[in-house]
Amino acid sequence: MKNKKALVTGGTRGIGFETARELRAAGVEVTVTGTRPRGTGPEGCRYLAVDFSREAATERFAQQVARMGLSILVNNAGVNTVGPLESYCPEEFERIQRINLRAPFLLCQAVVPGMRRHRFGRIVNVASILSVVSRAGRSAYSASKGALVGLTRTLAIEVARDNVLVNCISPGFVDTDLTRRILGSAGLKRMAAQVPMGRPASPKEIARCIRFLVSDENSYLTGQNIIVDGGFTCG
Numbered sequence: 001m002k003n004k005k006a007l008v009t010g011g012t013r014g015i016g017f018e019t020a021r022e023l024r025a026a027g028v029e030v031t032v033t034g035t036r037p038r039g040t041g042p043e044g045c046r047y048l049a050v051d052f053s054r055e056a057a058t059e060r061f062a063q064q065v066a067r068m069g070l071s072i073l074v075n076n077a078g079v080n081t082v083g084p085l086e087s088y089c090p091e092e093f094e095r096i097q098r099i100n101l102r103a104p105f106l107l108c109q110a111v112v113p114g115m116r117r118h119r120f121g122r123i124v125n126v127a128s129i130l131s132v133v134s135r136a137g138r139s140a141y142s143a144s145k146g147a148l149v150g151l152t153r154t155l156a157i158e159v160a161r162d163n164v165l166v167n168c169i170s171p172g173f174v175d176t177d178l179t180r181r182i183l184g185s186a187g188l189k190r191m192a193a194q195v196p197m198g199r200p201a202s203p204k205e206i207a208r209c210i211r212f213l214v215s216d217e218n219s220y221l222t223g224q225n226i227i228v229d230g231g232f233t234c235g
């Protein structure tokens with residue numbers, strides 16, 4: 001994947017970090033984002049700070065991205081807060097949509113004109129199995145990820161003639177630092193027992209699927225929501 005430029009949002013840890021590392025190892029020039037002024041991604045990647053919960057900052061960032069000449073965009077940054085719909089704070093609902101949905105929408109708008117001109121573009125939006133199933137307390141997150149799948153399908157149709165392929169990847173349980181911190185080792189074991197494969201995914205397993213989707217090897221797969229969950233949603 002030489003001579004390709006990629007942006008991976010939320011590339012400072014977890015799935016985004018591993019994705020940036022995979023792409024860098026494949027020879028791609030990679031920029032990652034995080035929220036801290038002086039953050040870092042994998043070795044060899046450029047770092048930019050942006051907080052997608054802030055509308056004007058996201059719009060300014062999208063303008064910058066439009067000038068980067070990207071052939072690959074991975075909208076990975078995402079957040080989740082849990083609470084029953086009846087008492088869920090509307091402002092928090094909107095914050096989740098700004099980060100998980102509005103930012104990917106604006107970044108897609110920013111990169112598509114250049115991708116069309118070059119007749120090559122690969123976009124992956126990182127959704128979640130909660131785009132197709134849900135659990136109590138996940139209304140804001142499920143809504144954002146379900147909408148991201150809808151956005152992906154529409155854009156895939158709109159840009160297909162110009163060799164711009166747009167897909168979602170929907171991870172199930174992923175063994176990230178954050179998952180470990182939230183669930184603890186007992187929680188992780190309980191969760192693993194619900195997965196037919198008996199374990200969570202590693203961030204690398206998700207990153208490898210993303211690498212395929214954004215590569216030249218993917219020449220016909222577009223508009224899909226690829227579920228990578230060890231069989232969890234099959235039952």
Ligand code: NAD
Nearest residue numbers: 010011012014015034035051052053076077078128171174
């Ligand atoms: P993580 O929490 O480890 O990292 C999230 C990244 O997003 C970080 O780089 C962070 O800087 C960035 N980010 C957070 N808030 C932001 C904001 N306000 N503005 C801009 N960037 C912000 O995440 P992860 O677990 O690796 O998840 C990555 C993606 O995968 C997310 O979209 C998440 O919803 C999705 N996902 C994760 C899991 C899982 O089990 N970890 C499962 C399904 C889907």
